[in-house]
Amino acid sequence: MGLTEQQLYLYLAVSAAMFTIGTIGVLIRRNAIIVFLCIELMLNAVNLSLVGFSRYWNDPAGVMLVFFVMCVAAAEAVVGLSILIAIFRNRQNVRVTEVNLFKW
Amino acid sequence: MILLLAPLIILLPFFSAAFIGLAGFISPNFRQQEKLIGGIATLAVFIPFLLLCAIFAGFEGNKLTFEILSWMKTGNLNLAFSYQLDQLSILMGLIVTGIGALIHFYSIGYMHHDPGYYKFFTYLNLFIFAMLNLVLGDNLVVTFLGWEGVGACSYFLIGYWYQDMEKAMAAQKAFIANRIGDFAFLVATFIVYNQLGTVKYSEITLSGESAFWVGLLIFIAATGKSAQIPLYVWLPDAMAGPTPVSALIHAATMVTSGIYLIARLSPGVYMQPGAESVLVFIAVIGALTALLAALIAIAQNDIKKVLAYSTVSQLGFMFIALGAGAFSTAIFHVMTHAFFKACLFLGSGSVIHAMEHSHSVKDPQDIRTMGGLLKYMPQTGWTFIISTLAIAGFPLTSGFFSKDEILGKTFAAAHYSGWYYFVWVIGVITAFMTAFYMTRLTYLTFGGNKRYPADAHVHESSPIMTVPLLILGFLAAVGGFLGLPEVIAHGHYNWVSHHWLNYAVKNQELHASVTTEWILILLSIIVGLAGMYLAYSIYKKYDLAGDEKIKAFFGKFYKVLENKFYVDEFYEAIIVKPFVLISQFGVMPFDKWVVDGAVNGSGFVTTVLANVLRRLQTGIVQTYAIIMVIGAIITLAYLIL
Numbered sequence: 174m175g176l177t178e179q180q181l182y183l184y185l186a187v188s189a190a191m192f193t194i195g196t197i198g199v200l201i202r203r204n205a206i207i208v209f210l211c212i213e214l215m216l217n218a219v220n221l222s223l224v225g226f227s228r229y230w231n232d233p234a235g236v237m238l239v240f241f242v243m244c245v246a247a248a249e250a251v252v253g254l255s256i257l258i259a260i261f262r263n264r265q266n267v268r269v270t271e272v273n274l275f276k277w
Numbered sequence: 278m279i280l281l282l283a284p285l286i287i288l289l290p291f292f293s294a295a296f297i298g299l300a301g302f303i304s305p306n307f308r309q310q311e312k313l314i315g316g317i318a319t320l321a322v323f324i325p326f327l328l329l330c331a332i333f334a335g336f337e338g339n340k341l342t343f344e345i346l347s348w349m350k351t352g353n354l355n356l357a358f359s360y361q362l363d364q365l366s367i368l369m370g371l372i373v374t375g376i377g378a379l380i381h382f383y384s385i386g387y388m389h390h391d392p393g394y395y396k397f398f399t400y401l402n403l404f405i406f407a408m409l410n411l412v413l414g415d416n417l418v419v420t421f422l423g424w425e426g427v428g429a430c431s432y433f434l435i436g437y438w439y440q441d442m443e444k445a446m447a448a449q450k451a452f453i454a455n456r457i458g459d460f461a462f463l464v465a466t467f468i469v470y471n472q473l474g475t476v477k478y479s480e481i482t483l484s485g486e487s488a489f490w491v492g493l494l495i496f497i498a499a500t501g502k503s504a505q506i507p508l509y510v511w512l513p514d515a516m517a518g519p520t521p522v523s524a525l526i527h528a529a530t531m532v533t534s535g536i537y538l539i540a541r542l543s544p545g546v547y548m549q550p551g552a553e554s555v556l557v558f559i560a561v562i563g564a565l566t567a568l569l570a571a572l573i574a575i576a577q578n579d580i581k582k583v584l585a586y587s588t589v590s591q592l593g594f595m596f597i598a599l600g601a602g603a604f605s606t607a608i609f610h611v612m613t614h615a616f617f618k619a620c621l622f623l624g625s626g627s628v629i630h631a632m633e634h635s636h637s638v639k640d641p642q643d644i645r646t647m648g649g650l651l652k653y654m655p656q657t658g659w660t661f662i663i664s665t666l667a668i669a670g671f672p673l674t675s676g677f678f679s680k681d682e683i684l685g686k687t688f689a690a691a692h693y694s695g696w697y698y699f700v701w702v703i704g705v706i707t708a709f710m711t712a713f714y715m716t717r718l719t720y721l722t723f724g725g726n727k728r729y730p731a732d733a734h735v736h737e738s739s740p741i742m743t744v745p746l747l748i749l750g751f752l753a754a755v756g757g758f759l760g761l762p763e764v765i766a767h768g769h770y771n772w773v774s775h776h777w778l779n780y781a782v783k784n785q786e787l788h789a790s791v792t793t794e795w796i797l798i799l800l801s802i803i804v805g806l807a808g809m810y811l812a813y814s815i816y817k818k819y820d821l822a823g824d825e826k827i828k829a830f831f832g833k834f835y836k837v838l839e840n841k842f843y844v845d846e847f848y849e850a851i852i853v854k855p856f857v858l859i860s861q862f863g864v865m866p867f868d869k870w871v872v873d874g875a876v877n878g879s880g881f882v883t884t885v886l887a888n889v890l891r892r893l894q895t896g897i898v899q900t901y902a903i904i905m906v907i908g909a910i911i912t913l914a915y916l917i918l
Contacts, residue, residue: 200903208899269898276896 176229184225191218205257205267209250216246279331283343286325286370287360287409293321294402301395308395315385318398322381322405326374333367338780340479342415353474361415361478365781368608368773369412369537372615376529377405379745383623384521386741387630397437397519404430404526411534417466417476420538424462424502427531428455434526435518444517451511458501458508458535465494481545488551495542496559499535504589505566505596510844512589516581520626523581528588528622529615536595536611540604544783548602556785557696560600560687564703567593569842571710575717575827576838579642580625583718587668588618590707594683597704601697602785603686605778609760610683612773613675616756617667620749624661627654627738627746628722635733644721645821651723653735656743658723660750665719667753669712670805678757680708681801682774685762685794689787705804712808717823720816728821762798 176184191214198211220239227235261267297314300307307314332341344359362370381401388397407426414420429452436448470476472487483491499505504512515527526532539547539559546552567590574586591614598607625642631654632641640646651658667676684704691697729735737743760773774784789797816823828835837843 196906200899200906272898273896276891276894 175231176225178229181225181229185222188218188222188225191215191221203268203270205260205269205272208269209253209257213246213250216242279328279335280341280343282328283332283341283360283362284345286328286374287345287406287413289321289325290402290406290409293317294399294406297395297402298399301399311385311389311394314395314398315381315388318402319378319381319385321402322374323378325405325409326371326378329367329370329374332362333371336362336364336367354470356416356418356476358419359415360413360419362413363781364777365537365541365608366413368612368777369533370409372612373405373408373412373530376615376619376749377401377408377525379748380521380525380529380619380623383524383626383742383745384519386739387521387626388519393437397434400430400433400437401522401525404434404531408530408534412537415478417469417478417481420541421459421462421466424498424534424538425459427526427534428452428459428502431455431515431526431531434522435515437518437522441517447511447514447517451515454508454511455501458498461494461501462498465491465498468494478541478545481542482549483546483551484549485551488546488549489555492542492546492552492555493558495538495546496535496555496562499539499596500562501535503532503535503592503596505535505592506562506569509566509570509589510848513582513585513841516579516585520581520622520629523585524619524622524626527585528618532588532592533595533611533615536592536599536607539599540608540782543604547599547604548783548785553693556600556602557694558600560597560690560700561696563593563596563598563600564700564707565593566590567597567707568703568710571707571714572838573841574714575710576831576835578645579640580628580644580647580718580722581622581642583644583714584618584621584625587711587715590711591618591668593707594680594704597687597700598683600700601683601687601690601787602693603683603690603774603787604782604784605774606679606682606686606760606784608778608782609773610679612759613667613679613753613756616749617664617674617676617753620660620664620746620753621668623742623746623749624657624664627657627742628661630738630742631657631735632729632733635729635735637730637733644718646729647722648725648728648820649723650735654723654737656737657746660743660746660753661723662719663750664753665715666809667757669715669809670708670801671809672802672805673757675753675755675757677801677805678760678762681762681798682760684708684801685789685797686787688793688797689789690785692787693785705800708801709804709808712805713812716809716812717816720813721821725816725820762794 195211195213195215195218198214199208202208202211220242223235223239223242227233227239257267260272264271297318301314341362342359343362344357346358348356348358350356360366381398384397384401388394391397404427407423407430409423411420411423411427414423432448432452435451436445439445439448466476468487468491469481469483472483473481475481501508512527512532516523518527547556570586570589570593574583574590577583577586591610595607595610595614598604598610628647628650629641631650632638632647638646651662663674667674670677670680684701687697687701687704691701763775815826819826831838840846
């Protein structure tokens with residue numbers, strides 16, 4: 174059932190594209206929710222490459238790790254969205270550039 | 278058996294001070310309980326007195342020792358809070374606790390209604406604790422702790438009414454003058470340890486150069502504590518404290534600690550070869566101090582100041598005795614002086630109390646506004662007169678015997694060095710002046726005409742104050758029979774010097790022929806009576822105007838006496854002023870620019886750097902994220918390439 178090397182490259186290419194899009198989104202978007210979505214995108218890019226490597230090496234450990242990442246991402250989403258709601262209640266928006274009080 | 282209770286002698290005053298101090302500090306209600314506070318404090322001194330009496334009664338001639346706590350053991354040094362009870366320390370302990378208990382009792386009445394009542398008794402008990410450490414300790418270090426302790430308590434008590442700036446300054450003056458002496462004590466201790474590897478009195482034997490230096494340094498320490506030239510200046514100012522304090526600390530006990538220490542070291546240091554010249558020096562300084570203080574006392578009008586200078590003068594007599602090598606005679610004079618001087622001070626306290634309560638005189642201590650008080654205060658007056666007779670050397674009183682013994686021994690010491698003739702002559706002159714100024718003081722206070730406003734209601738103090746006066750007056754009258762002169766009573770009847778103290782201290786062999794002794798005794802009688810008669814006849818005839826006669830006699834010199842030989846002004850100009858100038862123009866700029874500059878400079882540099890670096894912290898998450906990404910890319914690039 175294993176993938177050939179060419180097939181693996183496809184997986185990795187898609188994963189790399191997703192990761193780059195996510196990273197750029199995190200860095201340039203100001204809406205905290207979009208930033209959050211981009212973080213999820215990065216996580217899933219990593220998941221995709223994990224699955225691809227798992228099939229290529231015939232090793233289920235990679236797939237197991239994906240489940241863990243999904244669990245952590247779900248928990249992180251809960252906490253992160255609650256923080257976003259709290260910020261919104263205080264400021265009526267969620268622009269990350271304006272949340273800058275934690276400094277000198 | 279009694280030795281098991283001996284630690285209580287030291288510990289009771291300490292625990293009492295701790296209890297009264299803490300309870301008074303915590304509970305305002307406790308502070309109001311004047312009778313309770315005074316009672317506890319008095320008992321905490323009286324019980325040690327009874328214990329010492331019991332030890333004294335059962336004393337068999339062997340030194341008793343006990344240890345309360347081990348302190349430090351390093352190398353060959355083994356320090357402990359260990360104490361010894363021998364003839365000398367038992368006698369000193371009896372004086373300290375006996376007089377101390379009487380003065381505690383007296384203070385219950387004297388300090389009535391004072392807001393700091395509990396503090397006063399805390400300090401008094403703490404003082405007794407320190408003083409007992411000083412006289413009972415069996416090594417130099419424990420004595421030094423007590424020595425510092427009494428200095429500190431003296432500071433607290435002189436500055437007891439600390440809101441008055443003048444009194445606070447007097448306290449500081451006393452402390453600083455004492456510290457100079459304490460330094461010499463420390464150096465002497467170091468020399469002893471360096472030479473012998475021990476600081477225990479029983480093991481100290483020095484000779485040659487080290488005996489000379491230790492002897493000299495201990496004497497310098499004693500000039501601080503026992504108010505001799507050049508450090509005596511603090512004692513007259515110390516009269517700023519409450520009068521019971523002057524009686525206890527600055528007359529009867531603390532100021533005699535220097536004499537105790539020299540007597541204690543007599544076998545190991547002062548009677549060793551090498552220290553002979555120190556003894557002569559001690560005698561000369563003692564004589565000069567006695568003369569100087571007696572001269573000043575003639576021209577003073579403050580009742581406590583006169584007594585203070587007479588204390589300095591009498592301490593000078595004790596140093597004359599020490600210098601003559603008659604250490605037990607000095608201790609004998611310490612004892613009789615404690616009796617009559619404590620009585621005089623407490624009597625002056627009673628007078629001041631009465632004058633204060635009459636609310637009609639400006640300065641309750643000025644003898645020029647007293648006069649004729651004997652009629653109104655008979656108990657205070659008569660005990661004061663008895664004590665005056667004692668200090669003036671009226672035959673058969675306590676002061677007569679001790680002072681006569683001092684002069685006799687000094688005369689005999691001339692066998693060793695011609696200087697003692699000079700000391701002896703000054704001693705005789707001072708004895709005459711003592712009789713004179715003390716009679717003047719007593720007459721102007723208790724005799725003659727009333728010089729305070731007629732409406733003032735002066736009355737005798739309460740029994741709580743007069744009972745100690747009566748006891749002390751009795752002792753001042755008869756205390757001298759403990760040390761009768763050798764020509765009258767051989768051996769055992771010369772109790773203090775020969776039968777008792779001779780085992781603890783080592784005296785110079787001083788003997789004069791029987792005829793000489795009788796002549797000297799007659800001379801003492803004549804000198805004392807002449808001084809008293811002269812003062813009595815002048816002041817009886819002219820009352821206060823008698824001072825004019827004295828002024829006429831001294832001429833321009835009287836001004837010098839009135840201003841205490843300008844010694845304070847001299848020290849101010851020679852020591853204090855230059856010190857302040859050096860501080861202001863030498864040390865202060867250094868402190869301000871160099872020391873403060875280094876401290877402030879390092880702070881300044883930190884602030885400047887921080888101002889630049891803190892710009893990196895924008896608070897915007899995405900900036901941090903970009904930096905992280907760049908960091909990750911650089912790391913990856915490094916790993917791959």
